[in-house]
Amino acid sequence: MSEALLSTVAVSGGFDDPVFQAQAVFRALMDAMARPGTVHDLPVSIAPPAPLGQGSGAVALAICDPDTPVWLGEGADSESVRAWLSFQCGAPVARDADRSAFAFARGTNMPAMDAFAIGTQEYPDRSTTLVVEVEALEGGVRLRLDGPGIDGQRVVGPVGLPEDFVAQRAANRALFPRGVDVVLVAGLRMMALPRSTVVSHVNETEAG
Amino acid sequence: MSAATALGEDLATYNFAYLDEQTKRMIRRAILKAIAIPGYQVPFASREMPMPYGWGTGGVQVTASILGPQDVLKVIDQGADDTTNAVSIRAFFQKVASVAVTTKTREATIIQTRHRIPEEKLQAGQVLVYQVPIPEPLRFLEPRETETRKMHALEEYGLMHVKLYEDIARHGHIATTYAYPVLVSGRYVMDPSPTPKFDNPKMDMSEALQLFGAGREKRIYAIPPHTRVVSLDFEDHPFEIQTFDEPCALCGAEGVYLDEVILDDRGGRMFVCSDTDHCEDRRAAGHRGSMSPDEAYAGHGKGEGEAAR
Numbered sequence: 001m002s003e004a005l006l007s008t009v010a011v012s013g014g015f016d017d018p019v020f021q022a023q024a025v026f027r028a029l030m031d032a033m034a035r036p037g038t039v040h041d042l043p044v045s046i047a048p049p050a051p052l053g054q055g056s057g058a059v060a061l062a063i064c065d066p067d068t069p070v071w072l073g074e075g076a077d078s079e080s081v082r083a084w085l086s087f088q089c090g091a092p093v094a095r096d097a098d099r100s101a102f103a104f105a106r107g108t109n110m111p112a113m114d115a116f117a118i119g120t121q122e123y124p125d126r127s128t129t130l131v132v133e134v135e136a137l138e139g140g141v142r143l144r145l146d147g148p149g150i151d152g153q154r155v156v157g158p159v160g161l162p163e164d165f166v167a168q169r170a171a172n173r174a175l176f177p178r179g180v181d182v183v184l185v186a187g188l189r190m191m192a193l194p195r196s197t198v199v200s201h202v203n204e205t206e207a208g
Numbered sequence: 209m210s211a212a213t214a215l216g217e218d219l220a221t222y223n224f225a226y227l228d229e230q231t232k233r234m235i236r237r238a239i240l241k242a243i244a245i246p247g248y249q250v251p252f253a254s255r256e257m258p259m260p261y262g263w264g265t266g267g268v269q270v271t272a273s274i275l276g277p278q279d280v281l282k283v284i285d286q287g288a289d290d291t292t293n294a295v296s297i298r299a300f301f302q303k304v305a306s307v308a309v310t311t312k313t314r315e316a317t318i319i320q321t322r323h324r325i326p327e328e329k330l331q332a333g334q335v336l337v338y339q340v341p342i343p344e345p346l347r348f349l350e351p352r353e354t355e356t357r358k359m360h361a362l363e364e365y366g367l368m369h370v371k372l373y374e375d376i377a378r379h380g381h382i383a384t385t386y387a388y389p390v391l392v393s394g395r396y397v398m399d400p401s402p403t404p405k406f407d408n409p410k411m412d413m414s415e416a417l418q419l420f421g422a423g424r425e426k427r428i429y430a431i432p433p434h435t436r437v438v439s440l441d442f443e444d445h446p447f448e449i450q451t452f453d454e455p456c457a458l459c460g461a462e463g464v465y466l467d468e469v470i471l472d473d474r475g476g477r478m479f480v481c482s483d484t485d486h487c488e489d490r491r492a493a494g495h496r497g498s499m500s501p502d503e504a505y506a507g508h509g510k511g512e513g514e515a516a517r
Contacts, residue, residue, distance in 0.1 A: 019224050023276045026236045030274065033243040034417045034432045063240075065233050101237075121361040125241040125250045148246045148393045149432035177395065181244045194244035196393065196432075 010083035013047035015061055025062035032192035037145045037154040039137050042188045049080035053133045055185030056104050061089050064102055069094035073105030100128050107134040107160040113168045113180050124177040131183045135160035137191055142202040158184050169199040225272040226304040231255055235273040242430035247392030249343050249427040264297055264322055265423030267339035271320050280308045282316035287324035287482035311485050325407040327464050327486040330416035338401045340422035345389045345399035365397045376445055391438045392431055406449045406465045411437040456481045457499040459490035
């Protein structure tokens with residue numbers, strides 16, 4: 001891609017109204033984290049360059065900046081994406097996944113969760129938040145969620161997660177309070193699975 | 209002319225909600241971590257605010273970072289909407305964010321509070337923002353941050369139980385009445401800020417998201433909705449909340465937290481609701497207490513007689 005085209009890509013497709021759109025995306029994220037498994041709309045128009053999805057782009061511009069190294073996985077990374085993130089929010093790209101504050105990946109080929117920063121027992125907040133693009137947030141294998149923010153239990157069915165996602169989450173939950181927080185995005189819709197949430201297969205635990 | 213005036217006003221205004229965007233992002237990231245690790249105190253780079261530490265700078269920074277143009281803000285200080293701290297913080301956000309404000313608990317989307325939880329049950333979608341002076345529940349037992357951090361890391365809370373036990377040994381009961389320590393989601397011992405222990409049960413399995421901001425101490429922590437919050441106690445000395453002998457003198461409410469108001473220098477006093485909105489609501493609905501003005505004016509002298517008893 002030529003230099004000129006690259007710069008055009010980098011400077012377009014961001015928030016029209018950075019202050020209020022960032023606030024709107026953050027509030028959706030906050031509600032999603034506070035109520036794991038609930039689906040939230042991201043009320044913004046945004047056009048990040050391929051292959052970064054709209055939802056991932058919105059999350060990135062809302063909370064990433066020069067203080068937050070980001071890691072880009074296969075299916076979220078390209079020269080254009082790097083230029084776009086650099087121009088739009090100034091976030092440096094981290095070479096190593098475990099040095100990143102935010103990581104963007106695709107569900108179909110996301111690295112194992114233990115590749116990311118999990119924080120320390122004293123400072124569990126020094127961990128990576130993993131933003132995963134999935135095909136859809138509903139209609140997939142049914143997963144049961146338990147934990148803070150959930151009244152009783154909640155069942156979700158995201159489509160396009162790795163097969164061993166539940167096992168990875170169990171290993172992640174065992175590290176608590178350390179661990180990786182996960183945000184699932186599909187288009188401009190999103191749900192969060194903070195580290196406090198216990199994820200299990202519905203059929204595993206249900207007798208009927 | 210109007211365009212020129214508008215431009216002049218624009219030049220003089222702050223960024224929405226006072227804080228710059230990078231500060232908001234930093235605080236927002238801390239809030240997200242705080243929600244993901246219920247009860248854990250997330251360090252954040254607290255800013256100087258146009259009010260002194262101790263006036264709610266932590267709560268103000270949290271509110272400023274989550275606030276949007278659609279929000280309706282309520283601010284209370286010891287339960288009251290009309291005391292100095294509440295009035296000035298409300299005016300601050302009206303000025304720097306042009307946000308809608310209310311005194312009605314049920315109309316608010318964000319409630320910033322100093323030392324009380326409203327009597328009315330909070331709803332899903334509401335956010336309660338606490339102003340916190342000392343976020344570390346172990347601080348008066350262990351002054352070193354390195355040590356308290358290790359105690360939280362190792363879930364080593366024996367010292368807190370010793371403190372409560374010493375209360376019992378000295379006074380015969382747990383004498384802590386405010387900032388009563390709680391265990392959040394079975395993991396972190398947390399300071400609920402200097403709310404009376406009367407309010408502790410309201411934190412348990414609340415519908416609302418609860419955020420805590422400590423400006424001087426630079427910590428943010430949170431309790432998501434539907435999260436277990438247990439007040440520490442012993443099997444033979446279970447946790448109990450305060451009870452009051454008489455109902456509110458203005459609205460007759462029982463089972464609410466009351467403030468004592470001294471009336472004269474001869475021992476005259478009255479007990480009234482600490483939650484002014486709750487009290488006004490009840491009076492508007494026709495409830496009367498022993499010292500309600502309209503009863504006193506009715507000429508029977510009944511109100512005064514009861515108060516003097």
